[in-house]
Amino acid sequence: MSETYDFLFKFLIIGSAGAGKSCILHQFIENKFKQDSNHTIGVEFGSKVVNVGGKSVKLQIWDTAGQERFRSVTRSYYRGAAGALLVYDITSIWLKFIRLKYRDARTLASPNIVIILVGNKKDLEAEREVTFLEASRFAQENELMFLETSALTGENVEETFLKCARSILTKIESGELDPERMGSGIQYGDASLRRLNRQQQSGKKPDCAC
Numbered sequence: 001m002s003e004t005y006d007f008l009f010k011f012l013i014i015g016s017a018g019a020g021k022s023c024i025l026h027q028f029i030e031n032k033f034k035q036d037s038n039h040t041i042g043v044e045f046g047s048k049v050v051n052v053g054g055k056s057v058k059l060q061i062w063d064t065a066g067q068e069r070f071r072s073v074t075r076s077y078y079r080g081a082a083g084a085l086l087v088y089d090i091t092s093i094w095l096k097f098i099r100l101k102y103r104d105a106r107t108l109a110s111p112n113i114v115i116i117l118v119g120n121k122k123d124l125e126a127e128r129e130v131t132f133l134e135a136s137r138f139a140q141e142n143e144l145m146f147l148e149t150s151a152l153t154g155e156n157v158e159e160t161f162l163k164c165a166r167s168i169l170t171k172i173e174s175g176e177l178d179p180e181r182m183g184s185g186i187q188y189g190d191a192s193l194r195r196l197n198r199q200q201q202s203g204k205k206p207d208c209a210c
């Protein structure tokens with residue numbers, strides 16, 4: 001059976017090496033912790049359909065998978081992304097590196113990209129180096145959303161993707177984001193196309209809720 005969805009959003013996972021990016025992707029897609037984390041270089045990929053505010057949204061997620069070690073994540077990786085998870089490890093010193101990654105994302109990605117700062121390994125409270133407060137301050141200064149997660153326990157992993165998707169959807173609905181603009185990282189799915197067609201055939205305006 002083919003999947004039907006209203007929108008497709010392209011997401012990226014960026015951040016420091018070893019922060020748990022691959023594990024977050026795996027936990028989100030498979031609902032379990034990835035034990036054998038190998039460091040194969042190349043982009044890993046996953047997709048999942050989620051329900052956001054009554055709309056079904058297919059998230060197509062790309063993981064840098066090792067490229068971040070060489071600081072060579074390229075413009076083409078960032079191209080056409082609607083959302084990004086900027087991941088750091090709460091048990092290691094982070095700020096300089098995250099600032100660099102954040103700058104890369106801001107210069108290489110679409111200006112409309114929605115970024116969520118993600119402090120992973122929340123389960124390792126005893127080894128914490130980055131306080132919730134300093135990270136939320138950084139998020140606030142840069143107008144990022146922010147959550148702490150654990151790819152190990154699964155805490156907040158799905159919520160992170162949903163929060164980012166919800167923000168994109170709100171921007172589409174308010175007109176701030178245009179899905180039809182080149183490189184928006186957003187596509188209409190079959191479900192919205194069918195709805196649009198029906199509305200056009202019956203002569204109603206596409207945004208008419210009657």
Ligand SMILES: Nc1nc2c(ncn2[C@@H]2O[C@H](COP(=O)(O)OP(=O)(O)O)[C@@H](O)[C@H]2O)c(=O)[nH]1
Nearest residue numbers: 016017018019020021022023037121150151152
């Ligand atoms: N305790 C704990 N360990 C984690 C968590 N997420 C990832 N790890 C571990 O951190 C290491 C790096 O994870 P990985 O996903 O490969 O990081 P990546 O380089 O950012 O893709 C691995 O040994 C994982 O088992 C987490 O939430 N909690």
Ligand SMILES: [Mg+2]
Nearest residue numbers: 021022065066
């Ligand atoms: Mg990885």
